[in-house]
Amino acid sequence: DTEVTQTPKHLVMGMTNKKSLKCEQHMGHRAMYWYKQKAKKPPELMFVYSYEKLSINESVPSRFSPECPNSSLLNLHLHALQPEDSALYLCASSQAVAETEAFFGQGTRLTVV
């Protein structure tokens, strides 16, 4: 199993809603990542978790709140988002932070209305 599974695939939410994005991998990877990708742009790193602890927060606004409940799961809690937060949110995992290969999920297409 070399898959990173993200749910939901699409999400539309209002600016006052609270929602969560989920990411799951069963490859035994100990590093997991959230990326944000705007249309026609490269992915931008948001958060890095290593051994279930937050290692890196790339100055992401607090309306995005990551959580790593166990080594297989990574969540991104969303609250009071803005329309400009609409993007494809990608989760990735790797054996460890410095590992060569990172595996990406298919992403969640988020639209904030």
Add this chain to the structure above:
Amino acid sequence: GEDVEQSLFLSVREGDSSVINCTYTDSSSTYLYWYKQEPGAGLQLLTYIFSNMDMKQDQRLTVLLNKKDKHLSLRIADTQTGDSAIYFCAERNSGGYQKVTFGTGTKLQVIP
């Protein structure tokens, strides 16, 4: 900071070779990657090269690295319509948590 640049668009005929180029500025890069992204999908790692190598071949894919000029290329032989996608190069630096920086992406259009 790190900067990774690519041309935005490339159009080739089916069966021809495609060459996608990438330049980067970080001289401490350890690994360089090529990812493929189809519309609405996540990123698929195609291949990677360690910075002390100058070439890597994997079936239809050939990666060339000129470390002196900080230039990376991906050659796809016998390009097929299924190769139409956006291709991102990415570099991993050697500092801190070895951040991966993605290039701007090249959209490859394969004409039947």
